[in-house]
Amino acid sequence: MFPTTAAVRLTPEAVEAALSASASMQRSPRMAEGATTDAVAGQVAWAPAKSLWVGGMSAAALAAPFAATPGALALFVVTTAVTVCLGHSLGMHRRLIHRSYDCPLWIERLFVYLGTLVGMAGPFGMIRQHDLRDWAQRKPECHPYLAHRSSLVRDGWWQLHCELALTHPPLLIVEPRVARDPFYRFIDRHWQLQQLPWALVFVARRSG
Secondary structure (H helix, E strand, O other), rough: OOOOOOOOOOOOOHHHHHHHHOOOHOOOEEOOOOOOOOOOOEEEEEEEHHHHHHHHHHHHHHHHHHOOOOHHHHHHHHHHHHHHHHHHHHHHHHHHHHOOOOOOHHHHHHHHHHOOOOOOOHHHHHHHHHHHHHHOOOOOOHHHHHOOOHHHHHHHHHHHHHHEEEOOOOHHHHHHHHOOHHHHHHHHOOOOHHHHHHHHHHHHHHHH
C-alpha cells in the first residue's frame, strides 16, 4: 500500500532537480514517504518468474564450460566487459540512477541498453530495486532482505529467487525525462527479450 497523496510531498520536478544536483549520492530523491511508511515490516515470498529466469541463466552458465571453445571464451570476455562495465556500471548505475556525469542522450540510451543485456531488469526495474535498497539502508533499521544481514545461503536465495513486499512501502517517483522516454519504456517492457537477437546472431555466425 502506497502513501496517500496528501502525505507525499515530492513532485517529479523536485526529483529531477535533486538528480541534476547529484543529490542521490546522499539521499534517495525518488522515494516519497507517508506517515506510515516503514522499511522494516514486510514479507519475502518466492517469485516464480524471477526464479525461473535466474535459474535458467545459472544452468546455462554451468553448462557452458562443456561446450567452450577459444572463440566462445573470447566472446564471453568481450560481451561481459561491455555489458557489465559500460552497460550496468556506467549506464544503469552511474548515469541513469545517480546522474553522476553528463553525456549525450544517445550515449545514455546505448549504455542503458547494454545494461539491460546483463539480464537483471529493465531501466525502471533497476531504478526501483536500487532506490528502494538505498532508501531502506539509510534508515536506522530495515528489513533483512534489504540490509543483506541474513546468512549467505538465505540471502542468496532471497535475492535470486524471491521478492520483498513491504507492508508500508515508499512511493517511487521516476523523473519525467526517464519515465516518458519511449525507448526506456520499450526496453523495460521487453527487457527479457533483449538478449535474444544477439544470441541468434552469435549462433548463426558460429554455425556459418
